[in-house]
Amino acid sequence: MKIRLPLILVLVTGIVGALPFIIPHGIAQSFDNEFRNSILRIIAAFSLVLGVGSIVRHHTYKIKWKRENWQYSWILLISLVITSIIGLFGGIEGTGALPTSVRGFSFDIQTIFVYMAIPLGATMFAMLSFFMASAAYRAFRARNFEATLLLIAAFIMMLGSVPLSSYIFPRLPGFAEWILTVPNTAAKRGMGFGIALGSLATSLKIILGIERGWLGGTK
């Protein structure tokens, strides 16, 4: 039963989820509507509880057993509690029941997001540019014909994606656009068809219970 029940659930929900796309009848459509608007939302609400619960449990254990970098878990848990309280009771921009401003210093959820989450997130992503620059220097070597072709395409795209190129070579941005529109599209379409057929086959195997890897490796 432990295996059969999930398999039956997947079979039923898989078919129920796919049918409304091919059956325009009112009953199929309204059932699908209800399924999405009510059942899926309830499941999503449970996933929030599951997500918060598992992150709290994971970091509590980390602190308890003093695992590597356990100190950071304190920061995560404290931040989670503080932002949750501010978000739940402080309103979006300090309009809630909880006061979120002291002598002109605001710490409402929008202020925290704009002045902490955005710069931190953007900084993490910006670090990529350093690694990419270093990787480009090391990897882009004209070792053979294919590598040379890649190198030339990369140069055209890099120049084409800055306005300076239209001042130096007026036709370069158009050529870069052509690379994206024609050769890139041709390759992407071929890959897209392959991926779509592969996804369809895998989905069918999962729905029909042939592929059971998602059950956690149970035979």
Next chain:
Amino acid sequence: MKNSWEKLAKLDRRVIYFLLLLVVVVPIIFPFRLKPKAMPPVEKLFNHIDTIPDDKCLVISVDYTPDTEPELHPMAIALLRHAFAQRKKVGVLCISLLGLGLAQDALATVSEEFNSRAQTNADSIISGRDFVFWGWQTPPLVPILGMGENIAKVFPLDYYGNRTDTLPIMQKIKNYNDVAILVSIAGSAVPFWYITYAQTSFGVKIGAGSTAVQAADFYPYLNSGQVTGMMSGMKGGAEYEQLVEERLGVYGRRRATDAMSSQTAAHIWIMITIIIGNIGYFVMRRRKK
């Protein structure tokens, strides 16, 4: 001499990092503005939004997160400037939870810009009348498909807690039939979900705003007409800002255009390092032979 070529082929990564930092920071302090020329995908998007009829609206799906904010936020701001300048009705939603704060910031920034210049109430940009911020709904399939039937049912309350069915703007926006174009701005696969479900099932026009690295993935859909127009990367945002300023005379801070000087310098520096690396590589290879 042998050593110098070898050094050239094997530059220390700290040197590359430091010089990259310089070429990014210096143009921020001393910017040089380069006028971007709009490419066809950006122009198509602009023209489509420009010709939205009065009975239809623009929907912006803010699906990016803080990590891609520098690249994608200027797009949302430019779109809002365009729509508000022409008094087009705007609906904003988020598929990504982290998009909420970014959408709120974009709406607050642009509406403040317009309201500071407004002479009368009619000139002002007011939530519930000129735009509606529906907020976030999960899982993604619920809003993407549900909006085709009834938007107010998918979002019973707006982001500020008002009942959406009572808002004046919502009296004319019922479902995708009332949406002229939906522009999904994301550094992820969200625009593809809109293409797969909203465009295919309901025929709603889709526009995209994507990071530069992801832009190539959209071209097959752009060619097939499933994506009406697109802004790709910081350059796409700068091109849209240029069109808004040039054609509508709407002025404001142009973050993408300002950042183009840094991006230009960084790209040139990366190209120089590649050339240096190749020179060193070829000299060493010849010597080995």
